[in-house]
Amino acid sequence: MAKRSSGTPATAARGRRSPRMxxxxxxxxxxxxxxxxxxxxxxxxxxxxxxxxxxxxxxxxxxxxxxSKDDVLLALLDRLVQRSEEAIAGLEPSEDAVRQGWQDVLGVYLDTFTAQRGVALACADARFRNDRVREGWDRAATLWVDNTTAGIEAERARGAAPAGRPAREIAIALNAMNERAIYGTLTGAEPSLPRDAVLDVLVDIWMAAIYTTPPKL
CATH class of the missing domain: 1.10.10.60 (Homeodomain-like)
Incomplete structure (x- = not known):
């Protein structure tokens, strides 16, 4: 004869605790x-x-x-920046595909911010009312400028890009342009570039700024 259970199914279910997080x-x-x-x-x-x-x-x-809520937003901003930096690790312009190299890098930033649109826009807005969020945003912006500066200097060192204004000045202007252009595209604020055009427009301007010989003063 089979041994009977000592408890009903309901009792057994109550006795099992769901795993705690x-x-x-x-x-x-x-x-x-x-x-x-x-x-x-x-x-x-x-x-x-x-x-x-x-x-x-x-x-x-x-x-x-x-x-606080802002602490959560700061954590999400840090993760957003980390994801973009991990995605572009190893990406750089090559002698045979200069434009494609910059397009890959800018495309990673655009794709990352598009995929995390809500987080990106919340951080962009919160920096104007919260110093800690602004400091976090500024750290991220500085990192992107540092990466761009290194890329421009590397292109100049191998003779692909002409000398001109300090690479960091160009990097600051280009990244500020990216920020405004991408923000407009993500929010639909006017004037703004459509999603299917913004990357090509940005790459065109980056190529002109980095590789065009500046006029003599």
């Missing part, structure tokens, strides 16, 4: 919830309760991982 999983859930909400909701309209509920945690538990 680890600390890393809770933090990841908060970040994922924020990313998801930013696809359709302005950052200013998202509450701590929204983030905690979406992550499956309590409000007090949220504060164990982040001190």
């Amino acid at each position: 680890s600390g890393d999983e809770r933090e990841a859930a908060i970040l994922a919830t924020t990313e998801k909400l930013l696809e359709s909701v302005p950052f200013t309209d998202i509450s701590i309760d929204d983030l905690a509920s979406g992550a499956g945690i309590s409000r007090p538990t949220f504060y164990f991982y982040f001190g």
